[in-house]
Amino acid sequence: MNPRRAWAIIAGVALVALGGTAAAGAVAWAQYDERANATSEVATGGPAAIDEGRIVFRSTASGRGYGHVASVSAAAPEGERAVSDAVCDRVDADAGIISCVRTVRGITPSYTAEITRLDGTPLAQWPLAGIPSRTRISPSGELVATTAFVTGHSYATVGFSTDTSIHRRDGEDLGDLEQWTLLIDGTPSAPVDRNYWGVTFIDDTSFYATVGIASAGTTYLVRGDIATRTFTALAENVECPSLSPDGTRIAFKRLTAGSGPDAHWTPAVYDIGTGDIQLLPETRGIDDQIEWLDDDTILYGLPRDDVPGDSDIWALAADGSGSARVFIAHAWSPAVVHDGTDG
Amino acid sequence: MYISLRNAPASTGSAPRARGVRTVSSTVITLGVVSMLTDISSESVSAVLPLYVTGMLGLSVIAFGLIDGLHQGVSAVVRIASGYTSDRIDRPKWVAFAGYAAAMVARIGLLFASGFAALSAVIVADRIGKGIRTAPRDVMITIASPPADLGRAFGVHRMLDNIGAALGPLIAFVILLVVPDGYAVVFTASLAFAVIGVLILGLIVPNLRSRGKTDAALSPDREASGAALSATAAPVRNRLARDRPARARMTDVWRGPMRRVLAVSGLLGILTIGDGFVYLVLQSRSDFAAQWFPLLYVGTNVAFLAFAIPFGRLADRIGRARVFVFGHLGLLAAYVVAVLAWDDAVATVLCLFFLGAFYAATDGVLAALAAQLTTPDNRGTGIAAAQTVVAVSRFLSAAGFGVLWFTVGPEVSLLIVAAALAVAIPLVLLLLRPFLSSARQVPA
Secondary structure (H helix, E strand, C coil): CCHHHHHHHHHHHHHHHHHHHHHHHHHHHHHHHHHHHCCCCCCECCCCCCCCCEEEEEECCCCCCCCEEEEEECCECCCCEEEEEEECCEEEEECCEEEEEEEECCCCCEEEEEEEECCCCEEEEEEECCEEEEEEECCCCCEEEEEEEEECCHHHCCCEEEEEEEEECCCCECCCHHHCEEEECCEECCCCCEEEEEEEECCCCEEEEEEEECCCCEEEEEEEECCCCEEEEEEECCEEEEECCCCCEEEEEEEEECCHHHCEEEEEEEECCCCCEEECCCCCCCCCCCEECCCCEEEEEEECCCCCCCEEEEEEECCCCCCCEEEECCEEEEEECCCCCCC | CCCCCCCCCCCCCCCCCCCCCCCCCHHHHHHHHHHHHHHHHHHHHHHHHHHHHHHHCCCCCHHHHHHHHHHHHHHHHHHHHHHHHHHHHCCHHHHHHHHHHHHHHHHHHHHHCCCHHHHHHHHHHHHHHHHHHHHHHHHHHHHHCCHHHHHHHHHHHHHHHHHHHHHHHHHHHHHHHHCCCCHHHHHHHHHHHHHHHHHHHHHCCCCCCHHHHHHHHCCCCCCCCHHHHHHHHHHHHHHHHHHCCCCCCHHHHHHCCHHHHHHHHHHHHHCCCCHHHHHHHHHHHCHHHHHCHHHHHHHHHHHHHHHHHHHHHHHHHHCHHHHHHHHHHHHHHHHHHHHCCCCHHHHHHHHHHHHHHHHHHHHHHHHHHHHHCCCCCCHHHHHHHHHHHHHHHHHHHHHHHHHHHHHHCHHHHHHHHHHHHHHHHHHHHHHCHHHHCCCCCCCC
């Protein structure tokens, strides 16, 4: 084939390929525009104020308000949802404050954590090193934990890691958790590739979290002590702990089959007093930090298979009785507001 | 800009040339464009993948991180095999083509199944494809370039390659800025660029063959035009090549002068801890780097592409081994700057500058050095071996550095590695002494 003919073919194919991309982009933009301005597929309205007894979450209902922080009454979760202006990937709300971790779109995206009072008054903001994954507020509202995924880059890959930090509500950073002492079976351990994620606070001095050791493929439930900067391993194969309101049990996701991308996690409850672990009746794999609705019921998000970007919040009895039911449709990242006072 | 296509009939062989206007083979430019398009294709998807997996699919990226690390290893093994295959059958173009095509075909699947499993499959196919295509492509760059200008040829190629790596994420994020949930559009664009790249490789790049090279090298205008070469010279060369038995043997690589280069690459690779760690040190010391964390690799990338050609030319002039070894001074400087108590913004920018310079002085230059020290019979194996030793030693280094990091803290460990590097560089110079001044010599 002579070069001129070859280049003509390439030009033709390039025109079709790039033109096709442009057309796909135009269609996608039109569809997005239509969706974003459509009436929400759920009933909205309700009180703007967030206070005790409400459940705060990220609304994934299509139409206006998609991705925004919304709230419903815990007593009537399927009722009208109050949609706020805040857009968050993950949200927690408790003890008078809201922690919103989000991706800020741009020529390159950046990631931030924003702390506001329940009425939206800003308190603090700080950058995150990667894509927001978890956030939790301490019972008093004094401390905020965030976990972000830090991903490498192809020619300089360090693979991937998590970046978990604890800040005071005014933005003060408590320092690098990875520098703390880690005790496994009572002896200090310094595995090369440990990552912390999924903090759940006990009070303002201690918390539970997961430490994962990638090469060994193990995860530990650890108890972190802020004063001594120490983690103590308590149990193996516990991921993303969540402490029950009465402080006696920890709900978490347990690896029950597969590994890597095929991992299957089942919700489970760990009794702190006895060390017993009970798997809950849920056959679908869950990949979320569980939230306790009350001492008897847990909540977790599950993405919808058929609609990318949409998800539901499910409820399940913590004692293993009954089966999972949809608690809030078109919702993600549930947070139960326990105490409206702004301590 | 001193790149110009060498299609003009005027021979530049021995005529005096103005400084800075020397040319690079059109085949090298074409290969660079193919790499650029392929990098746009793969980097656009990798850039948005974590967002897509967490934001749209609602999954954690932990699983993805694991699979990613796993297949780095697969890529290393595939690389040696493809370099060897390319030598054995003496068809580097078609071996490289298989690598580029693998990545393209996976992207077609992405349009129809955009779940997590499909995404993982695309990334794996891309990694394996990268493993297949890299060494034979570097062999083609070698065949298409005058031995004395090899460093610059690789510099030009790496510059174009890195432009693609910088443009890919940019294109992807601009698409997402316009259409916030437009991941399907990003995947479509990725496929479009992959198709164009593969097509250019298949239709335009001549079917260069190593073993005909020595015979063809006698002809002064052997690369007057890539197309002309394939049309006229190639049949003769192919006949010559067929007359000789395939002699590619892996052991030739370990036994020859490459032995020292492989040893040196391994040693220096062990002291290359990976940008990720440097970025983490920068991030932990300052809000400046933390805020720009997602952009740090882009800064390194831009420095890399800016230095690729100048350092390639320098390598041709003063010796590839020399530039390769001294390039590690850039790495040393990056380590030290990251720790020094300077202004955070200044430290961050300087650090990326030195890291980019380090990559520019080592990545393409190592391929040029490997090409210089191998014969046409085992060139692909030699280049692949050098690149694999670097990849594997850096992988081990990352694990080892992790231990150090947790034992004595980030700053001290960075200084320890910097000190080791400062000791290693003179030692390595001693080890490579036979090749230091042989920039323009072609080994027998």
